[in-house]
Amino acid sequence: MSRVTLSRYLIEQTRSHNTPADLRFLIEVVARACKEISHAVSKGALGGVLGSMGTENVQGEVQKKLDVMSNEILLEANEWGGHLAGMASEEMDNAYQIPGKYPKGAYLLVFDPLDGSSNIDVNVSVGTIFSVLRCPEQHLSQNDALNEQAFLQPGTKQVAAGYAIYGPQTMLMLTLGDGVKGFTLDRELGSFVLTHDNIRVPETTAEFAINMSNQRHWEAPVKRYVSEMLAGKEGVLGKNYNMRWIASMVADVHRILTRGGIFMYPWDAREPEKPGKLRLMYEANPMSFIIEQAGGASTDGRQRILDIQPNSLHQRVPVFLGSKEEVARVTGYHQE
Numbered sequence: 001m002s003r004v005t006l007s008r009y010l011i012e013q014t015r016s017h018n019t020p021a022d023l024r025f026l027i028e029v030v031a032r033a034c035k036e037i038s039h040a041v042s043k044g045a046l047g048g049v050l051g052s053m054g055t056e057n058v059q060g061e062v063q064k065k066l067d068v069m070s071n072e073i074l075l076e077a078n079e080w081g082g083h084l085a086g087m088a089s090e091e092m093d094n095a096y097q098i099p100g101k102y103p104k105g106a107y108l109l110v111f112d113p114l115d116g117s118s119n120i121d122v123n124v125s126v127g128t129i130f131s132v133l134r135c136p137e138q139h140l141s142q143n144d145a146l147n148e149q150a151f152l153q154p155g156t157k158q159v160a161a162g163y164a165i166y167g168p169q170t171m172l173m174l175t176l177g178d179g180v181k182g183f184t185l186d187r188e189l190g191s192f193v194l195t196h197d198n199i200r201v202p203e204t205t206a207e208f209a210i211n212m213s214n215q216r217h218w219e220a221p222v223k224r225y226v227s228e229m230l231a232g233k234e235g236v237l238g239k240n241y242n243m244r245w246i247a248s249m250v251a252d253v254h255r256i257l258t259r260g261g262i263f264m265y266p267w268d269a270r271e272p273e274k275p276g277k278l279r280l281m282y283e284a285n286p287m288s289f290i291i292e293q294a295g296g297a298s299t300d301g302r303q304r305i306l307d308i309q310p311n312s313l314h315q316r317v318p319v320f321l322g323s324k325e326e327v328a329r330v331t332g333y334h335q336e
């Protein structure tokens with residue numbers, strides 16, 4: 001069997017779909033950084049990488065050592081190649097400027113360097129989420145600092161998105177807007193190998209993912225939907241549902257890509273001024289792009305996430321994504 005590595009897949013995409021060479025390079029560099037993060041994650045206590053830094057990020061979360069290390073790995077890997085006009089991340093207050101000694105390129109890279117960081121110390125799957133946008137013409141300048149406005153584009157403008165999951169296997173899931181491909185890291189070869197060719201999210205499901213401990217703080221449509229699922233076969237939905245909550249979005253979304261389900265992180269009344277917990281640019285948009293490319297759906301309860309016009313880099317959003325039928329149902333409840 002001839003193996004299709006990530007590099008070969010990208011080269012073939014260039015031939016068949018005119019994927020630009022600098023985008024191909026960008027994806028390869030991100031994948032290389034993810035291998036490095038995977039390696040650091042797998043060392044755990046032996047590498048002294050567990051525990052927190054004692055600092056907070058702009059969202060007021062305590063940063064884990066691996067949050068900061070992963071962020072640095074991604075910055076260092078991507079700053080010199082000439083393919084980026086700038087970067088932005090969950091772990092940085094402001095947009096990252098490409099150092100003046102390097103040329104700037106056409107793309108913007110946005111990432112959640114380590115997703116699920118509350119799971120690091122308990123040896124449960126974590127990941128890296130990334131999204132690629134084109135830098136708008138008017139913001140492309142070799143000399144001037146990049147304006148944050150350049151990043152504020154709706155998710156429909158993403159040219160690529162993906163995530164790496166550091167679990168029992170390290171995998172890279174990728175979309176260039178032409179379906180979703182899954183690659184598994186072959187540690188002996190040192191390369192990502194195509195193992196999941198045409199990923200589809202089943203349209204129906206009987207599995208949901210939500211942090212149930214927040215139930216009392218949810219809005220009425222979410223309370224209604226979850227109570228209907230909990231009522232099982234005897235309830236209006238007429239079937240028994242199973243529940244999973246890993247508390248790493250990458251791992252929950254990965255399960256949904258693999259066998260279907262619905263993932264929800266709704267607005268809740270604990271912090272009423274925040275629209276939700278998850279970040280639009282680093283989490284919701286890339287995951288929504290991937291889910292839609294696999295035949296699923298993604299909304300904020302009221303509208304398609306990919307259509308939202310962002311107004312700030314660290315903007316948050318409620319998230320309902322996964323199997324089409326279920327996302328349509330809970331979105332419908334919000335619209336009633």
Ligand code: AHG
Nearest residue numbers: 112114115116117118211247248249
């Ligand atoms: P991060 O570790 O990047 O800050 O993201 C954590 C997110 C997401 O991965 C997960 O779905 C959610 O937070 C879990 O939240 P709870 O701890 O509230 O369940």
Ligand code: MN
Nearest residue numbers: 061067090117
């Ligand atoms: Mn965080």
Ligand code: MN
Nearest residue numbers: 112115116283
């Ligand atoms: Mn995250």
Ligand code: MN
Nearest residue numbers: 090112114115
């Ligand atoms: Mn994170």
